[in-house]
Amino acid sequence: MAKATLHQKTHVAIDIGTSKTKIHIERIGMVFNESTILAIDWKTNKVLAIGDSAKKFVGKLSGTLQLKYPMKRGVITDMNMLKKFLLTILNKYAAEIKDSIVTLACPTSVTELERSSLIKSIKELGVFYVNAEDDVKLALYGAGVDVYKTVANLCLDLGAGKSTAGIVVSGETIQSKWTKIAGNTIDQEIIKQIKTKEQMLVGEITAEQIKNTVCTLVKSKNMLKLTAYGYDLNSGLPKEFEISENDVSKLLIASFGSITSIVTNVLEGSPNEIAGDVIRNGIVVTGGLAKIPGIKSFLEDFFEIPVKIANNCLTATIDGAVKHKDLTIQKYEHEKNPLDIVF
Incomplete structure (x- = not known):
C-alpha cells in the first residue's frame, strides 16, 4: 500500500x-x-x-x-x-x-x-x-521528549488509579514499575482520616475536591482551606466542616514517600549507562497528581536530580x-x- x-x-x-x-x-x-x-x-x-x-x-x-x-x-x-x-x-x-x-x-x-x-x-x-x-x-x-533517540528518559506518570515509573530509550520501555498508590488512594486516605478525626463521613467526590484544593507538598503562605459537607456519624445529620492543608499533609507525604520507591527500583534495575542518562536528563512528571503544589521541589530534594513537570501533564x-x-x-x-x- x-x-x-x-x-x-x-x-x-x-x-x-x-x-x-x-x-x-x-x-x-x-x-x-x-x-x-x-x-x-x-x-x-x-x-x-x-x-x-x-x-x-x-x-x-x-x-x-x-x-x-x-x-x-x-x-x-x-x-x-x-x-x-x-x-x-x-x-x-x-x-x-x-x-x-x-x-x-x-x-x-x-x-x-x-x-x-x-x-x-x-x-x-x-x-x-x-x-x-x-x-x-x-x-x-507528548511532553516533548524524543523517545526514539538512543538516550534514556524517565517518566513518572502520576495518575488516578496507579503511579508508573518507566525508562524509555530507542522507542522501547526497557524498565518500568508501578504502584496502586495514586490519586484515588489519596482520596480514600482522606475519607478515612476525616472519619477518624472529625467523626464525619464524606464521599469520593468530596474527597477528590479536598485533594485538589488543599493538598500541597510545600507550606503555603496563606493556609489552604476548604469548607466541605458530610454526615456527622454521631447525629447522622448533614454537617459542614472546615479542612486545611495541615490536616492532610502527613498522609500526602506518606503517599509520595511510597511513590518514590518505584523510581528508586527502576533506577536500581537499570544498567549504569541508562541510569547515567536519567541523572543527566532528570525525571519528567505527568498525570493529574503532577498538579499538586511542591511536587517538583519534593522530588528534586529526594532524588537530587532535575525534575520537570510537563506543561501538559493532564493530557x-x-x-x-x-x-x-x-x-x-x-x-x-x-x-x-x-x-x-x-x-
Missing part, C-alpha cells in the same frame, strides 16, 4: 485511564474526555449513561441502576465492561473511524492477553490497524498518542515488510 494512502487514513488516538478516558479523532478533535464509568440497568444490562453523565449517579443509586468501573487502580477489573464502554463511545463515530489507524495508550499493568483482546474489539469496528503503545512512552512523547499521554500517527504507520509497514524498514 502506498505511503500516501496510509497517511490519508484518519488517525484515532485513545487513552484509557482509571479516572478518565480520552479519545481524539483526526480532523474532528477530542470527542471524549470523561470519566471511565458506566451506569447500567443490572436487569437488562443496558447502558443508561456513560462518562461524566454516569458519574453524576455516584452515591445516588436507586432501583436497578448500577455503576461499573472497568478499570480500578490501573488494572482492568472487567474486560467485558471495558469493551462495552469503548464500543459505546466509538459506535457514535462509526463512519469517521472506519478504515482508520488507531494509536492506543495501554498501561504497563495491562497484560499482553488484555492488550490483544482490546485490539481485537476495536478492529471489529472496521478499523484498519491498531497499534498499542505503553502509556509512559506516549506520556514522554501528555493523549497528546503523545495524537502525535504518533507517522510512527504508527511506520510500525505497520515494518510489520508487513520487516526487512524494508529500518528505524
Whole structure:
C-alpha cells in the first residue's frame, strides 16, 4: 500500500485511564474526555449513561441502576465492561473511524492477553490497524521528549488509579514499575482520616475536591482551606466542616514517600549507562497528581536530580498518542515488510 494512502487514513488516538478516558479523532478533535464509568440497568444490562453523565449517579443509586468501573487502580477489573464502554463511545463515530489507524495508550499493568483482546474489539469496528503503545512512552512523547533517540528518559506518570515509573530509550520501555498508590488512594486516605478525626463521613467526590484544593507538598503562605459537607456519624445529620492543608499533609507525604520507591527500583534495575542518562536528563512528571503544589521541589530534594513537570501533564499521554500517527504507520509497514524498514 502506498505511503500516501496510509497517511490519508484518519488517525484515532485513545487513552484509557482509571479516572478518565480520552479519545481524539483526526480532523474532528477530542470527542471524549470523561470519566471511565458506566451506569447500567443490572436487569437488562443496558447502558443508561456513560462518562461524566454516569458519574453524576455516584452515591445516588436507586432501583436497578448500577455503576461499573472497568478499570480500578490501573488494572482492568472487567474486560467485558471495558469493551462495552469503548464500543459505546466509538459506535457514535462509526463512519469517521472506519478504515482508520488507531494509536492506543495501554498501561504497563495491562497484560499482553488484555492488550490483544482490546485490539481485537476495536478492529471489529472496521478499523484498519491498531497499534498499542505503553502509556509512559506516549506520556514522554507528548511532553516533548524524543523517545526514539538512543538516550534514556524517565517518566513518572502520576495518575488516578496507579503511579508508573518507566525508562524509555530507542522507542522501547526497557524498565518500568508501578504502584496502586495514586490519586484515588489519596482520596480514600482522606475519607478515612476525616472519619477518624472529625467523626464525619464524606464521599469520593468530596474527597477528590479536598485533594485538589488543599493538598500541597510545600507550606503555603496563606493556609489552604476548604469548607466541605458530610454526615456527622454521631447525629447522622448533614454537617459542614472546615479542612486545611495541615490536616492532610502527613498522609500526602506518606503517599509520595511510597511513590518514590518505584523510581528508586527502576533506577536500581537499570544498567549504569541508562541510569547515567536519567541523572543527566532528570525525571519528567505527568498525570493529574503532577498538579499538586511542591511536587517538583519534593522530588528534586529526594532524588537530587532535575525534575520537570510537563506543561501538559493532564493530557501528555493523549497528546503523545495524537502525535504518533507517522510512527504508527511506520510500525505497520515494518510489520508487513520487516526487512524494508529500518528505524
